[in-house]
């Protein structure tokens with residue numbers, strides 16, 4: 001469909017890069033000089049272009065603004081030892097974006113469109129990949145419906161875009177989470193397995209209530225019984241129980257994280273037993289009290305591995321093993337970060353050089 005993909009490039013006259021203090025980059029506020037755009041019209045993707053990053057006119061009747069027909073992805077590029085961009089498992093983000101697209105009634109994005117636009121944009125804004133320690137270039141592909149029509153129906157026109165944002169080192173300070181037993185992020189039959197805009201808008205209020213009580217994030221439970229742990233909103237959750245790596249099995253209310261999958265693959269390679277199954281709140285709370293649950297962590301692109309320091313449940317805080325004593329989380333974090341940054345061998349072939 002896009003076999004003869006030609007990307008029209010309009011460069012900025014003057015780069016804004018000199019205005020950026022790369023030693024102190026706030027998350028998600030700084031964008032590179034350029035952005036990629038493509039239009040879906042009459043059943044085809046076309047008008048591939050890279051233009052200066054900036055505001056764009058859209059119709060006030062855009063369904064994405066009214067009904068949330070928008071999906072996104074998130075990945076990171078690191079500056080490799082020879083200045084190349086190292087992108088972690090981008091094909092998996094491409095596949096997942098198409099899973100999200102199907103659920104929201106959006107057209108498929110051909111692999112070439114995703115990968116070529118990404119490579120071309122990164123090449124143009126290569127200087128923006130931070131070389132400060134721990135920093136990276138956050139990549140945000142997204143798609144929204146672009147009809148001018150406020151009826152509710154599958155849209156006919158769409159916009160696919162990629163924007164890039166340098167981000168500073170993520171200090172994985174241990175996270176305090178609260179188990180949510182009232183509000184719901186995603187229900188069976190819903191859109192939880194898609195990276196769809198509305199899932200996140202609806203989660204802000206319950207998360208804010210927990211933040212007011214001193215927690216960083218929620219651990220969501222299943223919508224029906226609130227007895228089983230699901231995930232943490234932008235991270236999947238993983239446990240070490242009796243030396244077994246345990247994580248909730250994927251379902252239509254859990255986002256299939258690429259970090260989650262990477263951790264499972266590495267653990268299996270190291271000969272560790274892994275289980276993807278239902279994980280009850282009861283099992284975790286009792287396991288913390290008895291000492292069987294030795295490690296709990298979030299897994300996601302932003303933090304890679306975010307150690308969970310304590311879990312709040314029914315008004316009580318349950319403390320976990322101090323982070324420095326967590327053998328598996330620390331090992332997997334070091335290994336994954338090493339692979340992503342090109343400092344360690346990549347036996348799984350995860351890193352794509354651009």
Ligand SMILES: *Cc1c(COP(=O)(O)O)cnc(C)c1O
Nearest residue numbers: 233234235255257258259300301
């Ligand atoms: C993006 C996301 C994750 C983590 O996925 P990664 O591919 O590892 O970044 C987990 N849960 C939700 C709800 C997410 O949106």
